[in-house]
Amino acid sequence: MISAGFALVLNLECLGLIGAGVFIGIVFGALPGLTATMGVALCLPLTFPLAPIQGISLLLGLYIGGISGGLISAILLKIPGTPSSIATTFDGGPMADKGEAGKALSIGLFYSFLGTLFSIAALVFIAPWLARFTLRFGPYQYFAIGVFSLTMVGSLVSGSVVKGLVGCVLGLCLAQVGAAPVSGALRYTFGFHELDNGFELLPVLVGLFAVSEILKAAEDGIPETGGVAGKHKISPTGVTLPEFLNQGWNFTRSALIGIGIGILPGIGGGTANLIAYAVARNQSKYPEKFGSGVIDGLIASETSNNASIGGALIPLMTLGIPGDTVTAILLGGLMLHGISTGPMLFKTNGPLVYGIFAATIVATIVMYAMEYLGMRLFIRVLSIKRQYLLPVIMILCCVGTYGANNRVFDVFAALLLGVIGFLLLKSGFSLSPFILGFILEPVIETNLIRGMMFSKGSVIPFLANPISAVFLAMSLLSVVLSFRNELRKKRFSTTI
Amino acid sequence: MGQKYREVVSGCAFLLLGAIMFAASFSIPKGAEMGVGAGFMPRLMSILLVLGGLAVAAQGWPSGVTRLEAGGRSGNYRAVILSIAYLGAFVVLLPKFGFVITAAAYIFLQTILFCPRGNRDYRRIGIVAAVAAVAIYLVFAKGFKLLLPAGILG
Known part of the structure; x- marks a missing residue:
């Protein structure tokens, strides 16, 4: 069947569309403020006159290019191109500061490639089984997974457990502005109708990571030698054989996290990279080096965000449930061509399903080749002096923020959140728990409300269900252990 | 602090x-x-x-409260406040003057702020700002059909 799938895709039209999709996706992913979701949404109308497999090939190219393109600006500018590459900035940025931008880009690209291939293998071989398993998840389990994701990142990423958890709460509070899930009651809008739908993810992301970067640059000043100029040695893998073998478990674990999180509806690469980074740091023999430019953090982030691609396609193909925003648009694209996804898809449209698998594999290979060959060009563009580059990038961010809904209010929101993000950074807070709290609030609140409705107001089922109980126990454990480690470190530092 | x-x-x-x-x-x-x-x-x-x-x-x-930490140099808060003001002005003036004019003005002013005093090539910065604003407008408004405000240029 897979050979029939490749037969559908390996022709000039499909290969050309995949190439075009990957290229546009990389550009959208690499430029802060423009996301893979926006690229796919903007190009969706272009697929109308195409055959289903051609249209889907273009969109898949955009998706894969968009997710992996985010690593370029995350490493070279320390501004994540997409939410999926937030954790890439933590160690990729410091590596670039140390003059290892070429190595960081090579590693990021190589592990993006491996992560995507790993997740496609999962998609082909274990998709139906995995989808059936997650189908059993109800509100109790989703609530517990949301809380677990939040506490993992809150307690492990920021360096201070209290500040990490406060960051999570701030993100949760921000996401509560606007219509409440389930009931639709308006909250904290104070009569401003622009707030009725709450804050969109893109202005929040642009504000916290791009505007705050501009303000930081204004405060610190930009040295004349700034930018990422210099010679960057790009290699196909970025790692030596011993490094590759050493990172085997980190890669496998991060890929599994990416696939697992990608499968869950509403939680995609934006969450996966932060969780994988937090776990890699927690399980590392040298957690104190994370954030200073170690390859472990970079590998965890780039593997997991790309692995979430295959993960997000699993529920889309097998259940008809999109795993993230891009797959939601992909679902729309399939429906426009009269294709209904779900359990029957494998029986009614078998060749097309395997054509989609083949297109995903081809797009991954094209993404790797295109980014590898074009990396010097990307570096060249981003090597322009930061004095000139940052204001232009800020304008691109504003275009993306405005263009999503054609609202000036969203640009204003990005500015306001940028100032808040800057003040938080100045006070020693990490922005990752904040953004994750914002992303996960609807998942947590909606499932809490639904769960309470099922249980008629009782919280016991949240604790009695084995899966949710395990996740909630792990949440508590991660907070307690992180507090203990922090206290130990404080005691140790006061005794020396 | x-x-x-x-x-x-x-x-x-x-x-x-x-x-x-x-x-x-x-x-x-x-x-x-x-x-x-x-x-x-x-x-x-x-x-x-x-x-x-x-x-x-x-x-x-x-x-x-008892002992303020020494260390850490004080940053250029004037530049931070000016950056916020420039972005704020961009947001406020965008619907009236349109994307090209406000974006070019923002890029010009922000780049001047980032460049050290003795090293400001106003003509070069002006050309970069104008070309960047027009190029971004053409790519997104004409290429991707995004509805960017045209303002007084109509």
Whole structure:
């Protein structure tokens, strides 16, 4: 069947569309403020006159290019191109500061490639089984997974457990502005109708990571030698054989996290990279080096965000449930061509399903080749002096923020959140728990409300269900252990 | 301002914000759902924010009030305030003057702010700002059909 799938895709039209999709996706992913979701949404109308497999090939190219393109600006500018590459900035940025931008880009690209291939293998071989398993998840389990994701990142990423958890709460509070899930009651809008739908993810992301970067640059000043100029040695893998073998478990674990999180509806690469980074740091023999430019953090982030691609396609193909925003648009694209996804898809449209698998594999290979060959060009563009580059990038961010809904209010929101993000950074807070709290609030609140409705107001089922109980126990454990480690470190530092 | 002092200030700010959110949460309509209402999560989060604010302030308290940390050079806050003002002006003037004019003006002013005083090539910065603004407009408004405000250029 897979050979029939490749037969559908390996022709000039499909290969050309995949190439075009990957290229546009990389550009959208690499430029802060423009996301893979926006690229796919903007190009969706272009697929109308195409055959289903051609249209889907273009969109898949955009998706894969968009997710992996985010690593370029995350490493070279320390501004994540997409939410999926937030954790890439933590160690990729410091590596670039140390003059290892070429190595960081090579590693990021190589592990993006491996992560995507790993997740496609999962998609082909274990998709139906995995989808059936997650189908059993109800509100109790989703609530517990949301809380677990939040506490993992809150307690492990920021360096201070209290500040990490406060960051999570701030993100949760921000996401509560606007219509409440389930009931639709308006909250904290104070009569401003622009707030009725709450804050969109893109202005929040642009504000916290791009505007705050501009303000930081204004405060610190930009040295004349700034930018990422210099010679960057790009290699196909970025790692030596011993490094590759050493990172085997980190890669496998991060890929599994990416696939697992990608499968869950509403939680995609934006969450996966932060969780994988937090776990890699927690399980590392040298957690104190994370954030200073170690390859472990970079590998965890780039593997997991790309692995979430295959993960997000699993529920889309097998259940008809999109795993993230891009797959939601992909679902729309399939429906426009009269294709209904779900359990029957494998029986009614078998060749097309395997054509989609083949297109995903081809797009991954094209993404790797295109980014590898074009990396010097990307570096060249981003090597322009930061004095000139940052204001232009800020304008691109504003275009993306405005263009999503054609609202000036969203640009204003990005500015306001940028100032808040800057003040938080100045006070020693990490922005990752904040953004994750914002992303996960609807998942947590909606499932809490639904769960309470099922249980008629009782919280016991949240604790009695084995899966949710395990996740909630792990949440508590991660907070307690992180507090203990922090206290130990404080005691140790006061005794020396 | 030392880091510990900042913790006291930010902790107090979270405490205040949490208290305001807690008070405001009582004006949220309960909504139609059974069990917990639409105000449940905001109330819970505002309580957690107050507790978190107290914890952050307490972290900085012992050394924060009695001994301000030395270290850390003071940043260029004038440049920060000007950057916020430029972005604010861009947002306010965007609908009236349109994308090309406001974007070019923003890029010009922000780049001047980033360049050291003796090293400001105004002509070069002006050309970069104009070309970048026009190129971005053409790519997104004409190429991707995004509805960017045209303003007085119509």
